[in-house]
Amino acid sequence: MKELADFFRANAQRTGVSYADIRITGLARESLTVKNGRVDNISKSAEAGFGVRVLHRGCWGFAASNHVNRAEIERITMLAMEIAMASSTAKREDVRLDDTPAAQGTYVTPHTKDPFAWSTEEKLALLFDWNKKMKSVKGLTNATSSMDFFREEQYFASTEGALIEQTILESGAGIEAVAIQNGEMQRRCYPNSFRGQFHTGGWELLEPYDIGGNAERIAEEAVMLLSAPELPHMRTTLIIEGAQLGLQVHESIGHPIELDRVLGMEAAYAGMSFVTLDKRGNLKYGSDIMHVTADATLPGGLGTFGWDDDGVPAQRVDIIKDGVFLNYLTNRETAGIVGQRSNGTNRADGFNRAPIIRMTNINLEPGTWELDALIADTEDGIWMETNKSWSIDDRRVNFQFGCELAREIKGGKLGKVYKNPNYTGITTEFWGSMDAVCNKNHWKIWGTPNCGKGQPSQTAHVAHGTAPARFRNVEVGVRG
Amino acid sequence: MSTAEFENAVRERIEDAIAGSPAEDTEILVTSNISALTRFANNQIHQNHHEENAEVTVRCAVGRRWGTVTTNSLDPEALKKAVDDAADAARLLPDDPEFIPSAEGPYRYSFTPEFDKPTAECEPSRRALMVKKGFEKVPDGYEAAGTLSTGAVTLGVFSARGISAITSATTAEYTILLTGKTSSGYAEETSRRVTAIDPAAIAKRAAEKAIAGENPRSDLDIGRYTVILEEEAVATFLMFFSWTGFGGQEFADGESFLCGRLGEKITGENITIVDDAADPRTFGLPFDFEGMPRQRLTIIEHGIARGVAHSRKTASKSGALPTGHSVGPWGAYPTNLILSPGDSSRDEMIKATERGILVSRFHYSNVVDPKKTVYTGLTRDGTFLIENGEIACGLTNFRWTQNALEALEKADMISAEQRFNSAFFGGGAVVPAIRTHEFNFSGKSDH
Numbered sequence: 001m002k003e004l005a006d007f008f009r010a011n012a013q014r015t016g017v018s019y020a021d022i023r024i025t026g027l028a029r030e031s032l033t034v035k036n037g038r039v040d041n042i043s044k045s046a047e048a049g050f051g052v053r054v055l056h057r058g059c060w061g062f063a064a065s066n067h068v069n070r071a072e073i074e075r076i077t078m079l080a081m082e083i084a085m086a087s088s089t090a091k092r093e094d095v096r097l098d099d100t101p102a103a104q105g106t107y108v109t110p111h112t113k114d115p116f117a118w119s120t121e122e123k124l125a126l127l128f129d130w131n132k133k134m135k136s137v138k139g140l141t142n143a144t145s146s147m148d149f150f151r152e153e154q155y156f157a158s159t160e161g162a163l164i165e166q167t168i169l170e171s172g173a174g175i176e177a178v179a180i181q182n183g184e185m186q187r188r189c190y191p192n193s194f195r196g197q198f199h200t201g202g203w204e205l206l207e208p209y210d211i212g213g214n215a216e217r218i219a220e221e222a223v224m225l226l227s228a229p230e231l232p233h234m235r236t237t238l239i240i241e242g243a244q245l246g247l248q249v250h251e252s253i254g255h256p257i258e259l260d261r262v263l264g265m266e267a268a269y270a271g272m273s274f275v276t277l278d279k280r281g282n283l284k285y286g287s288d289i290m291h292v293t294a295d296a297t298l299p300g301g302l303g304t305f306g307w308d309d310d311g312v313p314a315q316r317v318d319i320i321k322d323g324v325f326l327n328y329l330t331n332r333e334t335a336g337i338v339g340q341r342s343n344g345t346n347r348a349d350g351f352n353r354a355p356i357i358r359m360t361n362i363n364l365e366p367g368t369w370e371l372d373a374l375i376a377d378t379e380d381g382i383w384m385e386t387n388k389s390w391s392i393d394d395r396r397v398n399f400q401f402g403c404e405l406a407r408e409i410k411g412g413k414l415g416k417v418y419k420n421p422n423y424t425g426i427t428t429e430f431w432g433s434m435d436a437v438c439n440k441n442h443w444k445i446w447g448t449p450n451c452g453k454g455q456p457s458q459t460a461h462v463a464h465g466t467a468p469a470r471f472r473n474v475e476v477g478v479r480g
Numbered sequence: 481m482s483t484a485e486f487e488n489a490v491r492e493r494i495e496d497a498i499a500g501s502p503a504e505d506t507e508i509l510v511t512s513n514i515s516a517l518t519r520f521a522n523n524q525i526h527q528n529h530h531e532e533n534a535e536v537t538v539r540c541a542v543g544r545r546w547g548t549v550t551t552n553s554l555d556p557e558a559l560k561k562a563v564d565d566a567a568d569a570a571r572l573l574p575d576d577p578e579f580i581p582s583a584e585g586p587y588r589y590s591f592t593p594e595f596d597k598p599t600a601e602c603e604p605s606r607r608a609l610m611v612k613k614g615f616e617k618v619p620d621g622y623e624a625a626g627t628l629s630t631g632a633v634t635l636g637v638f639s640a641r642g643i644s645a646i647t648s649a650t651t652a653e654y655t656i657l658l659t660g661k662t663s664s665g666y667a668e669e670t671s672r673r674v675t676a677i678d679p680a681a682i683a684k685r686a687a688e689k690a691i692a693g694e695n696p697r698s699d700l701d702i703g704r705y706t707v708i709l710e711e712e713a714v715a716t717f718l719m720f721f722s723w724t725g726f727g728g729q730e731f732a733d734g735e736s737f738l739c740g741r742l743g744e745k746i747t748g749e750n751i752t753i754v755d756d757a758a759d760p761r762t763f764g765l766p767f768d769f770e771g772m773p774r775q776r777l778t779i780i781e782h783g784i785a786r787g788v789a790h791s792r793k794t795a796s797k798s799g800a801l802p803t804g805h806s807v808g809p810w811g812a813y814p815t816n817l818i819l820s821p822g823d824s825s826r827d828e829m830i831k832a833t834e835r836g837i838l839v840s841r842f843h844y845s846n847v848v849d850p851k852k853t854v855y856t857g858l859t860r861d862g863t864f865l866i867e868n869g870e871i872a873c874g875l876t877n878f879r880w881t882q883n884a885l886e887a888l889e890k891a892d893m894i895s896a897e898q899r900f901n902s903a904f905f906g907g908g909a910v911v912p913a914i915r916t917h918e919f920n921f922s923g924k925s926d927h
Contacts, residue, residue: 029550039573041809044565045550049533061604063530066552083528086604090612092524120572142733180734185851265521267625268657271843271860274926352531391846391879393858398879398925400856402848420849424879424923455627456517456529457906478922480854480881 001165005157008073012054012159015081019055019097021158023309024048024068025351028116030149034127036142037135042120049351054080058094059087064352097332098341100312102161107306109169110299111202115149118203123147126212133215134177139223141185142178145211146195147171148449150461162311170302170461172198172449173206175215177222186225186419188404190218192243193387198447198461199300221405224417231406231418233477237381238423239374239470244403245364246446246464247387252427253285253292254359254462255453256396257319258345259328259338261357269455271394274427275325280338283325286431291365292320294329295465296344301361302447302463305347309355312344319362323432331357349458356454361445363465367437371468374436376412382476383407383414384421400424400478423476430471438467483595486512487634487646490554494536494638497559503540503547503567507582507639509769509808510536512554514600515631518607522623523615525608537808540566544579547571548809580793585643587773589766591758593649594672600632600650602674614656614679619687626656630674637771645771651763652676653902656683657861658690663874665689666712666841666861670763670900670908689840689862693874697865698924700875706836707919708829708866709887711901713842714911716857717884718753718817719903724850726755726779728794728803729811737851737885738785745783747888750822753780755789755805755814761900761910762816767804774804777814789814817909822894829893829915831869837878837921838864838871845904848881856881858925879923891916 001024012020026048033040050073051064061084063076115123127145134143150170157163174196176189191197191209199205240248255261256273264272275283285292296314298304307313310332317327328338331346334357348355375383389402406421407414443465451460481489490510498506512534519527537550540563547569551562607628618624629652636646652674657666667685669677730736738746757764757774767773770792778786790798791806805812830838845857858879865872893915902908 038577039545041548042569042573043537043548043550043809044569047535047550047552049552051531059525059528061528064532066533079530083530083604086518086608087525087528089605089608090520090525090615092522120569124574142735178733178735180851183740183851185735263522264623264625264659265526267521267623267659268519268627268655272659352533354527354529356527389846389848389856391844391856391858393877393879393925393927394843394860395925395927397927398858398877398923400879400881400923402846402856422848426926455519455527456515456531456629478856478881480848480852480856480883480920480922 001155004073005155005163007070009157009159011074012077015077017054017056017081019159021053021156022050023351024050024155026153027350028151030116032123032127033144033146034131035144037131051351052077052080053354054084055095056081056084057088059084059091060095061087062354095333096336098335100332100341102158103307103311103313104163105306107166109167109200111169113202113204115171115203116151130175130212130215133212134175134219137216137219137223139179140177140219141180143219144176147173148195156311158311164307164311166306168200168305169202170198170200171203171206172196172447173211175211175218177219179222179226181226184226186222188218188222189386190214192446194450198302198449200302200304201300205300225405225419228417228419231421231477233479235473235475237378237470237472238474238476239378239381239383239468241385241468242444242466243446244385244387244401245466245469246448247390248401249362249364249464249466250448251390251392252396252399254362257328258357259330259334262328263334266453270453274395274397279325281326284323285320285325285428286323287434288323289367289437290320290323290431290434293317293363293365294319294360295363296360298361298445298465301445302449302461303360308344308346309348310342310346312342315344317343329357329359347460349460353458356458358460359451359462361463361465364437364469366440366443366467369436369438371438371442374438374470375409375414378409378412378470381409383409384423397427399427421476422478423474424478425474433472434469435472436470438469443467483648487648490634490636491644491646493554493556493559494636496556497563498638498640500560501540501563501567501640503542503570505541505581505640506563507539508536510534510636512634513631515629516602517627517629518604518611519627520611521625523618525611528604536562538562538566540570541581542567542570544575545570545573547573578793578797580796582639582641583643583770583772583792584641585639585771587771589645589773591766593647593765595648596650596673599630599652599674602630610679614683617680617683617687618658619691622658622660622690624656624658628654635765637767637769639771643771645767647766649765654679654682656686658686660690660694662695663690663693664861665693668902692871693862693864696874696876698876700865702921702924704918704920706833706917708836708838708913708915710840710913711899711911713839714819714914715901715909716842716845716903718819718909718911719907720847720855720884722813722817724847726788727811727813728788728790728798731788732794732797736788737853738788741785742787744785746785747780747783747885748891749782750891750894751780751783751888752820754778754818755816756818757816759818762818764816768806769808770806772802772804772806777803779814815907819909819911821896821898821912823896824893826895826913830866830871832893833866833915834868836866837875838866843904852883853885854881854883876927877925878921880920881922882920887916887919890918
């Protein structure tokens with residue numbers, strides 16, 4: 001790899017471009033699914049390739065190929081240069097990178113139990129066991145258990161002298177129980193929806209969730225939901241558990257603080273942001289207890305790495321402190337616009353995509369409450385858990401989330417179960433109504449392996465550290 | 481290398497790999513693509529992308545179990561390794577009670593998709609020139625954002641039991657969003673040929689929409705309204721139907737909203753939905769991921785549910801016949817949907833509406849209740865109040881939460897004109913605009 005990187009650098013420097021970098025990647029994935037007592041799908045994939053980014057005449061050009069060799073690197077570099085020249089015929093302003101020093105180093109995701117070294121038979125035995133436990137519950141229709149593992153080896157080199165080798169390892173697992181009766185369907189997932197919980201690291205990070213120990217309970221809840229009443233439409237106090245709150249953070253904080261989105265670069269697809277440049281340091285995003293960080297150094301987070309795909313080191317940055325918005329997510333291209341150096345969030349979905357600003361681990365920092373005390377302190381309200389659907393407008397203002405399960409809170413105690421719960425609101429009003437956040441005993445980092453953005457489309461793996469939190473006067477139970 | 485030469489080279493390599501397979505049955509699915517996308521924002525090109533890649537999915541059967549391995553290399557050594565690894569993987573698995581061997585061929589396919597060399601080989605300078613043509617139509621005070629993509633894809637399916645299918649097609653797509661101080665407008669066009677794309681005309685459509693929506697009213701109450709849904713909104717409904725109801729796997733699992741309802745009336749008589757890859761407007765390919773010919777499938781006929789899309793496996797589970805809609809391990813979905821036209825025009829719909837709302841486009845829609853077809857989303861890029869048969873003014877965006885089948889049930893006017901429109905989360909459909917009633921706007925945004 002080093003030899004190919006040296007060849008790329010010498011070749012790119014000869015072309016006279018102002019900047020160029022290469023990412024050579026090898027990716028291994030393993031995905032296993034057991035459904036209703038049989039292997040539904042097991043697939044192993046391996047892919048390799050490289051992508052070249054060129055900054056020439058003030059514009060970007062990007063080209064990628066799945067043939068990793070010198071001749072192809074030479075051809076693709078010239079193609080990227082030609083693309084940058086074409087871009088320069090329709091430009092307003094030159095791209096200017098910040099002065100982040102070129103980095104050299106190696107990063108490997110810390111782990112103790114490498115899932116790729118673990119036999120298929122052992123993985124299947126666990127998946128079958130989870131499946132069997134779910135299927136033992138009377139009235140359950142479909143039981144699915146799954147595992148997903150991901151390892152990306154990446155070599156990054158730039159004409160500025162950066163030389164970075166990284167191995168990112170991810171592990172995910174989960175169960176899904178579906179109960180169907182009289183034309184109605186209820187679904188329960190654990191530890192989270194959409195194939196479960198995901199971490200950077202090995203199997204050791206998933207063991208504490210005791211998926212097998214929760215399988216029967218999750219199946220029973222799916223069946224129970226069929227006969228539960230629908231959540232009525234009302235305004236009430238809402239306590240949201242951590243996994244759902246993670247997605248709330250994702251959609252209503254993580255995306256709107258991406259500086260490329262703020263600058264209109266994503267307008268055509270996913271939209272823009274209400275957090276316009278005049279808001280930095282001024283916008284009261286939420287209540288005084290709101291503290292949000294972007295932390296790519298957090299052990300186990302799906303947005304954790306050594307360096308981003310600009311070669312900028314992983315960082316921890318305050319995004320919102322005391323409810324006030326302080327910082328955007330930036331890359332080397334955009335940071336200068338807000339008078340900063342990049343805070344290291346430029347990431348690509350594989351060798352064949354150019355990096356764009358992506359969330360790292362965007363966290364609602366822990367508060368002071370024990371969960372029991374928070375529920376006991378709530379006279380009248382609703383508890384909601386596990387995401388079922390999500391939707392937010394093109395400036396990240398109006399949102400609506402559906403959850404799998406809700407419980408009534410009456411007189412400080414959890415009560416009856418409601419099905420098909422959802423809640424809706426306006427971003428700053430909602431965060432402004434937050435009056436309690438649980439403490440670090442209840443704080444977990446929730447992986448989001450399916451964050452879509454960009455054209456051509458890219459899927460990022462990001463995470464959100466959250467603990468349950470309480471919000472006042474929230475509209476719940478919206479009907480179609 | 482010509483397309484035919486490339487296809488022959490792929491065929492030769494894949495058939496060699498199958499011939500050398502140690503497994504009892506082998507199936508290989510290959511997609512190879514060269515694609516480019518010029519992206520613009522703030523009236524300038526800001527990202528510009530070109531990629532060459534492949535995906536080769538090898539399935540090997542040992543006894544009654546399939547092992548699957550995917551690679552992105554078409555090199556003979558990589559293919560041999562993938563075949564050997566897939567056979568090894570199969571040996572580790574338990575027997576599959578639902579095992580089905582690979583499809584037995586060969587089949588004849590009813591059409592060949594269009595392959596346009598200038599589109600496959602479109603140069604970045606040409607795309608830049610076309611993007612600039614669009615910029616010329618941007619009104620003062622507006623920023624243009626969008627994409628121009630061009631590319632070619634080759635799809636091949638081969639099996640040890642005689643399936644030998646390979647085809648290539650090109651696609652060009654131009655999208656443009658114009659954003660001003662108080663309004664926005666969007667337009668798009670997709671074609672097999674880049675020369676059929678006229679950025680100036682498409683940008684002009686977006687500009688007309690944006691200008692018409694300037695200084696929108698924000699005081700309209702939420703509630704139920706008569707609405708005219710333009711093509712993107714209708715295409716979004718159809719794609720959600722496909723993912724949650726029209727697919728064979730969901731149907732076999734009891735999760736489809738069509739379970740137990742085939743033969744029943746589920747919408748009005750004016751609604752017919754078919755899936756037809758052979759209709760060139762749908763940009764379909766002639767066979768599915770098992771190499772089975774794509775059949776024209778009637779899903780809803782004059783309001784009555786008639787069938788769902790099946791792969792060989794989902795058909796076997798449901799006691800039905802395969803329809804040529806396999807999408808591999810994800811089951812079977814119709815991806816070339818067409819909603820039949822009516823006999824109205826958009827102008828006639830507006831004229832016939834005393835008070836209502838015209839929705840140009842949805843944004844970030846999602847499924848609230850898949851069994852009841854309740855979806856939610858927002859309006860975007862042109863929401864208008866209709867009063868006394870005329871567009872009165874633009875409106876700020878609404879959130880809607882609506883039973884989509886009910887919306888179709890209440891559709892009383894459907895446009896004669898249909899067009900292919902993409903949907904936000906992928907895919908697209910050939911659809912008319914529709915007018916429907918009591919459409920539920922459940923919330924509002926601030927812009």
